[in-house]
Amino acid sequence: MLQTLSYFPGQTATIFLEVLDINGQRADGYSHDGYPPEITRLVFPDLTLAVGYPAYMTKLDVGLYYYQFILPTGAISVGSYLVDIMYINPSTSYPNTSLYQIAVNAPYGNFAVSSG
Numbered sequence: 001m002l003q004t005l006s007y008f009p010g011q012t013a014t015i016f017l018e019v020l021d022i023n024g025q026r027a028d029g030y031s032h033d034g035y036p037p038e039i040t041r042l043v044f045p046d047l048t049l050a051v052g053y054p055a056y057m058t059k060l061d062v063g064l065y066y067y068q069f070i071l072p073t074g075a076i077s078v079g080s081y082l083v084d085i086m087y088i089n090p091s092t093s094y095p096n097t098s099l100y101q102i103a104v105n106a107p108y109g110n111f112a113v114s115s116g
Helices: none
Strands: 002-007 012-018 038-043 058-061 064-070 079-088 095-104
Touching: 002 012, 012 079, 012 095
Parallel strands: 002 095
Antiparallel strands: 012 064, 038 079, 058 064, 079 095
């Protein structure tokens, strides 16, 4: 399921991931090597990939993780970003993915300059 979050340019975006076991209880989604869930890629509105990924998420509690990054500023930052997360399903031990869309809007309408 794709979740959509709304932000303005320059804000710190925070992504939360909840990992559940077969009983619906929170459980850690660590890989077999002991690594937490990871952001496999961050796609910008112009469909280019952000540098520095994959990056690991930070554990907040059992089965609850977060990741933060600062959104760019200016007119080029407006649009939809895609955050792709991979984690290990604790019930099956197979990799699962979760997608987030970050919709970045201009804080005071369109970015435009006019003279008159």
